[in-house]
Amino acid sequence: MLKINLLESWQSQTIDEVLQSKFFSKKVLHLLRMNKQITLNGEPIRLNYKIDQTGELILPDVIDASSDYARSVRFCDVVYEDDYVAIVVKQRGVKTHPNEQHELNTLMNHAMNTIDSDYLEPIHRLDQETKGLLILCKHPYVKSTFDTMLDQRLISRFYIANVHNNESLSAQTIDLPIGKDSTHANKRRISNRGQQAITHIVDFIDYNNGKFPILKLDTGRQHQIRVHLEAIGHSIIGDPLYSESHLRNLALCAYKIEFVHPYTEDLISVEIPLEDIDFLND
Structure with missing residues (x-):
């Protein structure tokens, strides 16, 4: 399930309208409209409910909400994390994700061993030779949001090179x-x-x-x-x-990511310090 803290700026909109603004797919919205397990502050509601209060909205899983990456015994560096996403550092020489099920030495294997979430999926990738920041989503509904934000250029990704x-x-x-x-x-x-x-x-x-x-x-x-x-x-x-x-x-590093968080409306700006980028300090 996905827990969303309703914001005051969403008042007078329906739940359906808010979820559409977060780029939920038509399939998921249809399945949620048919579902009777949606709650707001513990009380059952439907998607046509017009928001008149803040509190915790709980959306049940109507699609698979688990990832099948095997957990490695290694950890990854997490530089930002909330209930919806994590931003991690992929090291040079490490693949973003496995191409074969038996692979364990990839960023996603390490992330599954580091971050407490059954679901983790990246919204973008980095070349194996590139160090840098990656956004991982903790729920498929959130991934739909961030995938569309990336397509619409609402997420800024900055690189530094020599x-x-x-x-x-x-x-x-x-x-x-x-x-x-x-x-x-x-x-x-x-x-x-x-x-x-x-x-x-x-x-x-x-x-x-x-x-x-x-x-x-x-x-x-x-x-x-x-x-x-x-x-x-x-x-x-x-x-x-x-x-x-x-x-x-x-000599390339994806060193900075910046976006307005779709679920909190906070500006998120994360970067790798220049002193931690090896080719800048050789």
Whole structure:
């Protein structure tokens, strides 16, 4: 079940209208309309109830609310957590999730061993070589909310990188479609037949006598930042696929996430301290 603390700003709306504004799917809304186990402050209500009080709304599970990731014996770093989501740090060299059931050494296996929730699912992924922040949802209803927020660009994701020829790099928007590279199974390339991909170089940080670009994603294509920076002549240092590096030491970190929380209306802004990003301190 999902517990939601009703906000004063939702007064005079129906429960149905609030859940629609949180991007609940039509299927889930239909099943909830037929359900008789919805309660507000312990009293049964229906979705057409017009909110006239604050308190605890409890929505029963009308779809599967468990994840099947095996628990590892390791832990992950949790930098933010509430009743709805957790934001965790994925380390470089660790996959976001397993591709095979027997895999245990992925971020999701470690998260299941760290966070007290039967359901945990990421709304986005990071390349195995990339360290950074990931949002994990604790209930499928919440995941539907955050999936749509990501699609509608209501969640800001910022990266920091160390690139070749950085002295000539300037703030700009890179709007180049990305598709599969037919010559290399693991690579992507700029392709007119590919999917739209937009990366913004929004700022630079001067740190430890270096200049490092800050990048913001509008879309989340596989290897997007790596492909875009290579395309404009500023490949990421340590990238074995898109530069001449022979080391898997990618100087890229998803270091900041920011959004207005859909269930509390608080501004959530989380970042990895610069001193914890290894390539900035080499």
